[in-house]
Amino acid sequence: MSTEVVNTVGRRKAAVARVYVKAGSGNITINNRSLDNYFPLEIFQYVVKQPLSVLNVAENYDIKINLTGGGIHGQAEAARLGIARALVEIDPEWRPILKKNGFMTRDSRVVERKKPGQPGARKRFQFSKR
Numbered sequence: 001m002s003t004e005v006v007n008t009v010g011r012r013k014a015a016v017a018r019v020y021v022k023a024g025s026g027n028i029t030i031n032n033r034s035l036d037n038y039f040p041l042e043i044f045q046y047v048v049k050q051p052l053s054v055l056n057v058a059e060n061y062d063i064k065i066n067l068t069g070g071g072i073h074g075q076a077e078a079a080r081l082g083i084a085r086a087l088v089e090i091d092p093e094w095r096p097i098l099k100k101n102g103f104m105t106r107d108s109r110v111v112e113r114k115k116p117g118q119p120g121a122r123k124r125f126q127f128s129k130r
Contacts, residue, residue, distance in 0.1 A: 006089045010082025012107055015070025019082030021090065024062025030079070031067055038067075044076040051084040051103045055094055061087075081106060 010017040028048065030038040039045050052058040063083060067075045084103035088095045098104050112121035119125060 006086045008082050008085040008089060010078040010080065010085060010106075012078040012081065013070050013074035013110055015074035015078040016068050017075065017078035017082040018066040019079065019086050020064040021061050021083065021086040023060065026059040026061065028063045028065070030065045039072070039076060041072075044072060047076040048079045048083070050080055050101070051087055051098055054097060054101055054103075055087065057087070061090075077107065 005020050005022045008019050008021075010019060028035040035045055035048060039048065049058060052061070063086075065079050065082065067079065069075075070078065080103060084098045088098060088104070095104065114121055117125075
């Protein structure tokens with residue numbers, strides 16, 4: 001286990017999480033706020049902590065996250081990916097475990113763009129024959 005800070009990036013939809021992991025006592029700070037202050041709903045706290053709880057190392061690292069863009073769900077999943085990538089940088093032997101749980105894959109689904117001559121991406125204006 002190294003003493004320097006490990007820096008990684010996680011993305012999901014429009015959300016970007018810059019994650020800084022160092023050895024510590026298990027504090028997670030997001031945009032200079034505590035985890036339970038930034039994500040009041042426990043489901044999002046759970047999503048962010050998933051990689052740590054799978055490896056049972058939640059109390060070993062202090063994590064600082066800068067989150068921008070997207071919504072609450074995308075931000076939580078971006079943070080999860082960033083944390084998983086940082087843990088693999090710390091110890092490459094954890095990669096198969098995290099990959100098996102699906103934490104190493106960047107979810108590439110994003111909103112489809114709006115097309116010209118239509119009100120949305122797929123929806124068409126009402127057709128009138130005459």
